[in-house]
Amino acid sequence: MEKNTYDAIVIGSGISGGMAAKELTEKGLKTIMLERGRNIEHIKDYVNANKNPWEFPHRGGKTQQMIADYPVLGRDYTLNESNLDYWVNEKESPYTEIKPFDWFRGYHVGGRSLMWGRQSYRLSDYDFEANAKDGIAVDWPIRYKDLAPWYSKVEKFVGISGSKEGLPQLPDGEFMPPMEMNVVEKDVAARIKKNYEHRRMVIGRTANITQNHNNRVSCQYRNKCWLGCQFGAYYSTQSAALPAAVATGNLTLRPFSIVTRILYDKDTKRAKGVEVLDAETNQTYEYYAKVIFLNASALNSAWVLLNSATDIWPGGLGSSSGELGHNLMDHHFRAGARGTAEGYEDKYVYGRRANGIYVPRYRNLFGDKRNYIRGFGYQGSAGREGWAREIPEMNIGGEFKDALTEPGQWGMGLTGFGETLPYHDNQVTLDKTKKDKWGLPVLAIDAHIRDNEQKMRIDMMNDAQEMLEKAGLKNVKTYNGGYNLGGGIHEMGTARMGRDPKTSVLNQHNQVWDAPNVYVTDGAAMTSAACQNPSLTYMALTARAVDHAVGELKKQNV
Numbered sequence: 001m002e003k004n005t006y007d008a009i010v011i012g013s014g015i016s017g018g019m020a021a022k023e024l025t026e027k028g029l030k031t032i033m034l035e036r037g038r039n040i041e042h043i044k045d046y047v048n049a050n051k052n053p054w055e056f057p058h059r060g061g062k063t064q065q066m067i068a069d070y071p072v073l074g075r076d077y078t079l080n081e082s083n084l085d086y087w088v089n090e091k092e093s094p095y096t097e098i099k100p101f102d103w104f105r106g107y108h109v110g111g112r113s114l115m116w117g118r119q120s121y122r123l124s125d126y127d128f129e130a131n132a133k134d135g136i137a138v139d140w141p142i143r144y145k146d147l148a149p150w151y152s153k154v155e156k157f158v159g160i161s162g163s164k165e166g167l168p169q170l171p172d173g174e175f176m177p178p179m180e181m182n183v184v185e186k187d188v189a190a191r192i193k194k195n196y197e198h199r200r201m202v203i204g205r206t207a208n209i210t211q212n213h214n215n216r217v218s219c220q221y222r223n224k225c226w227l228g229c230q231f232g233a234y235y236s237t238q239s240a241a242l243p244a245a246v247a248t249g250n251l252t253l254r255p256f257s258i259v260t261r262i263l264y265d266k267d268t269k270r271a272k273g274v275e276v277l278d279a280e281t282n283q284t285y286e287y288y289a290k291v292i293f294l295n296a297s298a299l300n301s302a303w304v305l306l307n308s309a310t311d312i313w314p315g316g317l318g319s320s321s322g323e324l325g326h327n328l329m330d331h332h333f334r335a336g337a338r339g340t341a342e343g344y345e346d347k348y349v350y351g352r353r354a355n356g357i358y359v360p361r362y363r364n365l366f367g368d369k370r371n372y373i374r375g376f377g378y379q380g381s382a383g384r385e386g387w388a389r390e391i392p393e394m395n396i397g398g399e400f401k402d403a404l405t406e407p408g409q410w411g412m413g414l415t416g417f418g419e420t421l422p423y424h425d426n427q428v429t430l431d432k433t434k435k436d437k438w439g440l441p442v443l444a445i446d447a448h449i450r451d452n453e454q455k456m457r458i459d460m461m462n463d464a465q466e467m468l469e470k471a472g473l474k475n476v477k478t479y480n481g482g483y484n485l486g487g488g489i490h491e492m493g494t495a496r497m498g499r500d501p502k503t504s505v506l507n508q509h510n511q512v513w514d515a516p517n518v519y520v521t522d523g524a525a526m527t528s529a530a531c532q533n534p535s536l537t538y539m540a541l542t543a544r545a546v547d548h549a550v551g552e553l554k555k556q557n558v
Contacts, residue, residue, distance in 0.1 A: 005287075006030045007029035007553075009293070022245045043228075062074065083227055109253065117489075126361075138503050138527060159214075162178050163205075179353055191472060202360070214240065262292060293521060318514055330489075330491055333415055340473060356379050376456060378414040379414075384407040521538060
């Protein structure tokens with residue numbers, strides 16, 4: 001038993017698991033990080049990072065075989081040959097869709113921290129107070145002031161480039177110099193500011209560093225982030241958290257380790273460790289620790305809890321409230337507008353900025369009242385069409401080729417990202433009738449957006465059209481591409497924080513009420529979704545929870 005005993009266990013190695021390992025090891029805890037998939041080593045294993053499109057057999061596109069093998073991934077841009085092996089093998093790891101749910105997963109060291117969009121925004125008290133004010137679900141057990149110092153700590157380590165704007169609904173952070181908007185974006189931003197009291201368009205706050213930082217080299221404007229970055233210019237477990245944890249000498253990393261359940265001791269009312277199935281050998285092992293951080297991502301963390309301590313709670317560890325697996329959220333998007341910008345034919349943009357613009361939420365704030373609650377932000381960018389555009393008047397011959405040597409028209413698009421409410425019956429359960437490659441039950445997902453979100457989508461389209469037209473764009477068209485939950489790749493809820501063990505899974509420190517030495521600090525912990533990209537909040541919650549866990553260990557409370 002001694003051989004497999006540590007001070008701390010971290011389940012998962014993605015955006016929050018990496019942060020947990022870094023914080024725990026830096027505080028002196030001997031920590032094992034368990035990852036269900038393969039190891040991907042920084043730089044060495046980014047095998048496609050320097051390839052040009054013409055070096056791929058299908059120019060980076062997708063084949064009919066890929067479409068057949070990855071039916072879920074094929075629902076979006078995510079299916080392509082350039083980083084196919086970063087995504088889950090859907091035949092080995094299926095799930096049950098009671099209603100359509102787009103689940104895009106990465107099972108390897110680093111998880112989706114290798115493929116994330118890197119947009120990094122703080123939540124504000126408008127978000128932390130929203131459930132209480134609206135009488136929805138349960139109240140967050142924390143407020144902005146509780147998380148603000150942890151946002152700062154995380155931002156300084158991660159490296160967030162952005163601009164300070166002084167907006168109450170989008171608190172400023174610890175920023176590196178911002179990336180620059182292009183000429184069209186600057187003009188549109190100025191016109192939006194002139195035409196609206198509470199609307200602003202700013203450069204995205206992104207986890208791409210613009211100055212060298214902690215042995216990482218600043219962004220090279222290649223825009224190939226999701227292939228892995230040998231410069232370490234964007235934040236991932238591999239580029240930042242793992243090197244920091246390894247440097248302490250306190251980390252053990254074990255890939256190919258599927259945590260099947262948390263081992264619960266009913267005498268001490270604490271978890272004593274985890275059961276691990278080796279993904280390569282199918283052998284079972286047990287690892288023991290004083291404290292466990294569950295960071296397998298919202299849905300897989302729910303799976304682990306649902307499968308744990310079922311001899312005491314048939315619904316799993318953390319289910320005594322009746323809320324485990326419920327309140328699944330995401331951000332709904334694929335609705336907005338786009339148009340063309342005239343008069344910029346002598347302007348061009350150089351480099352490939354790995355970032356866009358952001359319009360912070362303004363609906364149902366500052367006295368505004370809509371026929372729905374909560375709101376949305378916009379992401380987007382302006383750019384010129386390249387050689388791949390279609391020119392319907394010419395499709396053959398010398399004139400066509402000549403036309404393609406010149407850049408095309410400038411255009412700009414805005415896509416809304418809207419808050420989804422925490423509906424109790426948006427839920428996940430274990431489907432014991434279907435098994436994965438390892439004979440484990442799979443998740444059944446039963447969730448969809450409702451009337452509140454559908455009403456919001458109308459504003460997401462119409463507001464975008466109005467803003468672009470007031471900014472002088474022409475031929476502005478709205479779009480609503482349809483949306484299944486999961487498509488935003490921002491799964492949240494399923495093990496929410498709260499003030500009462502009768503109505504929540506976790507307390508204000510992210511401890512499972514039923515087992516206080518188990519901390520859940522990934523998307524599962526979210527009590528509401530807000531409309532900002534959530535990864536920065538997961539990392540801040542993680543750093544805060546590690547600080548609490550180490551304090552409780554010293555007091556021998558866990």
